[in-house]
Amino acid sequence: MTMISFFNGDIKKIMPDQRVIYYYADAKTTHTAYPDGLEVLQFPNNQIEKHYPDGTKEIVFPDHTVKCLYSDGLKETFFPDGTVVKVEKNGDKIVVFSNGQKDIHTVQFKRREYPDGTVKTVYCNGRQETKYSTGRIRIKDKEGNIILDKK
Numbered sequence: 152m153t154m155i156s157f158f159n160g161d162i163k164k165i166m167p168d169q170r171v172i173y174y175y176a177d178a179k180t181t182h183t184a185y186p187d188g189l190e191v192l193q194f195p196n197n198q199i200e201k202h203y204p205d206g207t208k209e210i211v212f213p214d215h216t217v218k219c220l221y222s223d224g225l226k227e228t229f230f231p232d233g234t235v236v237k238v239e240k241n242g243d244k245i246v247v248f249s250n251g252q253k254d255i256h257t258v259q260f261k262r263r264e265y266p267d268g269t270v271k272t273v274y275c276n277g278r279q280e281t282k283y284s285t286g287r288i289r290i291k292d293k294e295g296n297i298i299l300d301k302k
Contacts, residue, residue: 160173169185178194179194179195180193187204188204189204225237243258251265252266259275260274277293278290286302
């Protein structure tokens, strides 16, 4: 192992397996670069970031939330309660809750899907549409007035 100590308190270690470990004294942060291109940053608040050679980044927050940023623009966040949020490159967002409900947000609409099959959609013009698992359909205009209630 080769170790270099800098006047500002930083320390650089070059390991026999070619890992380079750099400790930033002021920030109390460790940056480890692996020979395969993986880079890992460890922050004093226990946040850990992994930067993969393909451009993917994985961030593990102190509360165990995990955020993945993929090179194709997709973002996924996994929360400790089981909720998963996906944001597509175009901005569309899908939220899957641990209770089985699912939200879909696009420029055109926001939709909530329930485990029983009920689907509630609010369109960008304010119109609301609810399709119940029983087959009933209810549509409201942007003021909330019922314009269709088909049972």
